[in-house]
Amino acid sequence: MVVELFATPEAYARSPALVDPAQARGVPVRWVNEAGLVTLTETVTPQGVIAVCRHLHRRSVGAVLAPPPSLVVVLAGVADPGNAGTVLRTADAAGADVVVFGEGAVDPYNGKCVRASAGSLFHLPVVRGEPAADAVAALRAAGLTVLAADVHGAIDLDEYADAGGLAGRTAWLFGSEAHGLAPELAECADARVRVPIHGRAESLNLAAAAAVCLYASARAHRRPGAPP
Amino acid sequence: MVVELFATPEAYARSPALVDPAQARGVPVRWVNEAGLVTLTETVTPQGVIAVCRHLHRRSVGAVLAPPPSLVVVLAGVADPGNAGTVLRTADAAGADVVVFGEGAVDPYNGKCVRASAGSLFHLPVVRGEPAADAVAALRAAGLTVLAADVHGAIDLDEYADAGGLAGRTAWLFGSEAHGLAPELAECADARVRVPIHGRAESLNLAAAAAVCLYASARAHRRPGAPP
Numbered sequence: 001m002v003v004e005l006f007a008t009p010e011a012y013a014r015s016p017a018l019v020d021p022a023q024a025r026g027v028p029v030r031w032v033n034e035a036g037l038v039t040l041t042e043t044v045t046p047q048g049v050i051a052v053c054r055h056l057h058r059r060s061v062g063a064v065l066a067p068p069p070s071l072v073v074v075l076a077g078v079a080d081p082g083n084a085g086t087v088l089r090t091a092d093a094a095g096a097d098v099v100v101f102g103e104g105a106v107d108p109y110n111g112k113c114v115r116a117s118a119g120s121l122f123h124l125p126v127v128r129g130e131p132a133a134d135a136v137a138a139l140r141a142a143g144l145t146v147l148a149a150d151v152h153g154a155i156d157l158d159e160y161a162d163a164g165g166l167a168g169r170t171a172w173l174f175g176s177e178a179h180g181l182a183p184e185l186a187e188c189a190d191a192r193v194r195v196p197i198h199g200r201a202e203s204l205n206l207a208a209a210a211a212v213c214l215y216a217s218a219r220a221h222r223r224p225g226a227p228p
Numbered sequence: 229m230v231v232e233l234f235a236t237p238e239a240y241a242r243s244p245a246l247v248d249p250a251q252a253r254g255v256p257v258r259w260v261n262e263a264g265l266v267t268l269t270e271t272v273t274p275q276g277v278i279a280v281c282r283h284l285h286r287r288s289v290g291a292v293l294a295p296p297p298s299l300v301v302v303l304a305g306v307a308d309p310g311n312a313g314t315v316l317r318t319a320d321a322a323g324a325d326v327v328v329f330g331e332g333a334v335d336p337y338n339g340k341c342v343r344a345s346a347g348s349l350f351h352l353p354v355v356r357g358e359p360a361a362d363a364v365a366a367l368r369a370a371g372l373t374v375l376a377a378d379v380h381g382a383i384d385l386d387e388y389a390d391a392g393g394l395a396g397r398t399a400w401l402f403g404s405e406a407h408g409l410a411p412e413l414a415e416c417a418d419a420r421v422r423v424p425i426h427g428r429a430e431s432l433n434l435a436a437a438a439a440v441c442l443y444a445s446a447r448a449h450r451r452p453g454a455p456p
Contacts (some may be wrong), residue, residue, distance in 0.1 A: 017364045082310075095426030116433070123428040158447050198323030198446055200351040204439070205344070208318045211436035212443045218426055219386050 001122075005216045008037055011048020018049050056121075057108065057128035061100055061135040064125045067143045069097030070169050071217050072139055075105040076132035076185055077176035078206060082109070085116025086207040087174065092120035094214035095221070099124065102132030127138040132173070136188045139171040146189045148173045148181055149213050151203045153192035157216055160193055166220035172213050177206045204216045229350075232280040233245030233257045236265055239276020245353025246277050270339045283348075285336065285356035289328055289363045292353045293370045298397050299445055300367055303333045304360035304413055305404035306434060312336070314435040315402065320348035322442035323449070325435055330360030360401070362426065364416045367399040374417045376401045376409055379431045379439050381420035385444055388395035400441050405434045 005022050007029060012019050023029050035048050058064060061072070073091045078084045084106045091099050101108045108114075108126050127135065136146050145168050160166065173189055175181030185191055195204055195212050204212070233250050234259060240247050251257050265274050286292060288298070300320045306312045312334045319327050329336045336342075336354050355363065364374050373396050388394065401417055403409030414420055423432055423440050432440070 060252075080408045086433050086436060089429055089433060092427040093423075093429035093432050093436075116434075117333045118431075119431065120427075120429050156401060158450070195321075195443070196446070198319040198450075199348075201317055201321035201346065201348050203346075204321050205314050205346075205434060205435070207433070208314060208439035211432070211439040215423070215440045215443075218424070222386070222426075 001049045001054045001056055002027050003054060006032050006037065006040055006050040006052075008032060008034060008048045015049070031086050042071045043115075048196075055109070057101075057126045059127070060130045061138050064098050064127070065138065068144070068169060070221055071096040071214070072098045072100065072144060072171040073210070073214065074100040074102060074132055074135055074139075074171055074173045075180070076102045076173055076181060078105045078174060079176055079178070080119050080206070081106045081110040081112035082116045082207070083177060085113035085118075085121075087210045088113070088117040088126070089120040090207065090211045090214055092123045094218040095125065096214060098127065100130060100132070100135045102125040102135060103129050106133075114151075132185055133188060136171065136173065136185070140188075144169045144171045145191075146171045146173060147213075148186045148189035148192045149175075149195070149209055150186060150192040151182060151194055152180075153194035155191050155193045157193050157194050157195060157213065160191065161216050161220055165191065166217050167223070170217050172210070172211055174206060177185060208223070229282045229284055230255050230279045231282060234260050234265065234268055234278040234280075234452045236262060236276045242276065246385070250279070261419040271343075283337070285329075285354045287355070288358045289326060289355050292326050292355070293366065296372070296397060298449055299324040299442070300326045300328065300372060300399040301438070301442065302328040302330060302360055302363055302367075302399055302401045304330045304401055304409060305407070306333045306402060307404055307406070308434070309334045309338040309340035310344045311405060311433070313341035313346075314348075316345040316354070318435065318439045318442055320351045322446040324352065324442060326355060328355040328358060328363045330358070330363060331357050332360075343372060360413055361416060364399070364401065364413070368416075370371050372397045372399045373419075374399045374401060375441075376414045376417035376420045377423070377437055378409060378414060378420040379401075379422055380408075381422035383419050383421045384419075384424050385421050385441065386424060389444050389448055392417065393443050395451070396426045398445050400437055400438070400445070402434060407440065410449050
């Protein structure tokens with residue numbers, strides 16, 4: 001999916017393995033100096049190599065339902081690109097099969113999101129722009145349990161896990177950092193689950209809450225009798 | 229601990245409860261306009277109220293060992309203030325008793341760290357500037373198990389939890405985002421524990437890894453037979 005590379009000679013000297021394989025496959029490499037690099041990037045201290053890539057998203061979750069996924073993340077209204085990219089990275093680490101950036105959520109191609117994903121944007125299928133309600137309906141029709149992460153949810157994550165609620169195929173739904181999930185979306189979920197707060201914090205950062213939820217699912221899925 | 233407040237009339241109209249209690253206790257309130265506020269803050273869109281506070285850290289973990297804490301976080305070399313503040317917020321939510329910002333870690337009073345902590349800086353004791361090795365020695369002497377979060381650790385977090393390793397009083401040690409824990413610190417730990425990576429990500433974001441570790445401890449501590 002790499003169309004073109006830009007690199008400084010210094011970055012090439014440090015990391016030829018970032019450039020050589022692309023060049024061997026016929027990807028054009030353009031040599032630039034630091035000043036040129038800065039004009040091409042959004043960061044103050046760019047890392048020296050830029051890849052121009054084709055878009056790689058799917059338009060709807062329907063494209064990735066065969067075979068049915070075991071663990072899916074739906075970002076519905078997540079606005080902060082750093083949070084969204086971190087959730088994408090965490091979803092990858094937790095073994096999720098798909099991440100949906102719902103309509104109205106931040107763009108997965110936002111530069112901060114791409115960087116926060118630390119490469120995970122290229123590791124698993126990403127759906128972009130589908131209304132979250134449509135994605136949820138398709139996931140339920142495919143047999144997944146849909147769980148809304150909700151700081152006011154009636155069900156405690158630990159209790160839900162202990163009761164076996166995470167054993168099956170699961171889609172986790174995460175809402176906006178400021179306003180949570182839209183009520184009509186939360187109502188689509190099979191359950192609203194809260195990460196327990198044991199101390200005095202009012203809530204968790206969205207990416208931290210997602211890490212706790214997704215790793216609880218990963219753990220449940222790796223117990224005997226869990227889905228393939 | 230609030231010495232002085234700065235507020236815009238607009239912010240006061242939105243949130244009088246942020247200003248009135250301080251004023252009632254004799255804290256001077258200075259009224260400023262938006263332009264004045266911007267010169268006082270580091271953010272582009274400040275929220276309208278600024279509190280000048282006294283420092284509130286302890287100089288060593290020895291000051292907070294009676295009664296012995298059940299869950300402690302030691303940041304050893306964490307450099308990103310957003311990560312550190314998020315870990316502080318997550319530690320609070322997970323019910324941790326103390327967070328140590330070791331010598332060489334980011335300053336807990338860094339503005340980004342304060343904001344990312346979302347108030348948790350004021351919720352639990354924070355130790356600032358003690359060498360992490362000294363804090364670890366004091367925590368071990370107080371009977372805590374010291375666990376190093378280490379992406380290359382030989383022990384898988386889930387297996388360690390299943391084997392009962394998280395049941396006792398625990399201190400978690402987190403190293404630098406770029407370089408991990410210094411070898412001499414990792415060697416001080418009772419175990420090096422890795423958050424399992426099930427997908428293709430190379431690692432987790434530091435704050436996400438901390439969320440998974442701290443919530444695993446919180447869960448283990450709330451099982452029957454766990455420490456008070």
